[in-house]
Amino acid sequence: INEAGEKSVTLVTIRDDRTVEIEERLTSIAQFERVNVDLTEMEEWSDVVGRVRSALERVRASVKSRHAVVRLDLTGASPLSWALIRDRDLLLAEAEQAAEQTGDTWVEKLELKVSPSTSQTCEEAADPIFELAQSMRADAGSDAFRAEARALVQKMVADLPPDGRDFAGKDEAELELFLDRVLANGANLVTARLKAGGSQ
Template structure:
């Protein structure tokens, strides 16, 4: 019968998740290293409970050595492998983590899932729900099961209800408003049909060479309303924003500044 170890960022988090402790679960406080030991499994969970915001240097040296004969589990909030666009918090590499001798590392910080499986399991589960277009794609949690033979199994489970996605609309050669709206509708339908989450939240990008380019830019608000309507017809589909990058096939087809100004007044 497999046993599962759950937790937050401190040993006190275990108490929140498990108000009634299993009889074979032991929680040990040792300074600011929190250890949860599941005796029947011989699994030991380490978590560095920090009281500070920044950690520009690795915190791995503050973890206790792996316990011989146990499935050692580490919990850490690091910048793994120098992930760009994220704070340099407790930077470390996969080699650094495997060198500890811990069988499983549960990581946090970067909201993009990554996993390494083999003799060691290292999982950055990402986030259960994307917050904006910068966190596009399906989001998930990772279920890690330690069997009685101490083998470790990892299973990704999709949890996102809404899924942010970029939707490209090819406007090359489009000369009719109705044709453009239909192209947006088809692109949304294609993206929605392949979605693994319940709702699509789309950032629609319209690009290409078209003599219709000036009107698309002039009437972006109207086009957004048309896109919203088509999305509502598709169902569980939402247009977050339109990005207009289309260009005229001939610069002479662009209206003069005066004409453009009078058209939008």
């Protein structure tokens, strides 16, 4: 379950004349695939959606199982990075609609690993929101802040029913990876929301 690629069995038939026939048979109804979509230097929301749609169509064409279940990884440096982070829910809805139109395709998860473009970063160097973002990232990297975040997550885990306690990982190493992700994404999300407020 949730393992990428098609699932199959091999049927081996040995005939009376000792000839052997090997036949692969598909057994999976759904095939899970991770799809990377590079958004480097994309400036228009419609172009992002078009690229996601093309990626979904390519994976659908390559999947032999009836259903394709896709985890989308959106990467790259783009002027749209803040808007994508801020409006992740809208982007997910557009990706799900594109998957539905592609046919028998489903978006399991959408992960954003985007950053501002180089020119955008230079322009923002004097922006107070950009300075605040740098400060948040520096604080998030400190041992004291990380220890406080770890304690908060551990308290939340302890307060949850047993079947909901694995959201931050099943061991210490997975908890540390969860904290890395949350602290990095948290600073980006706050920055995106502040930039959205400043542009309205």
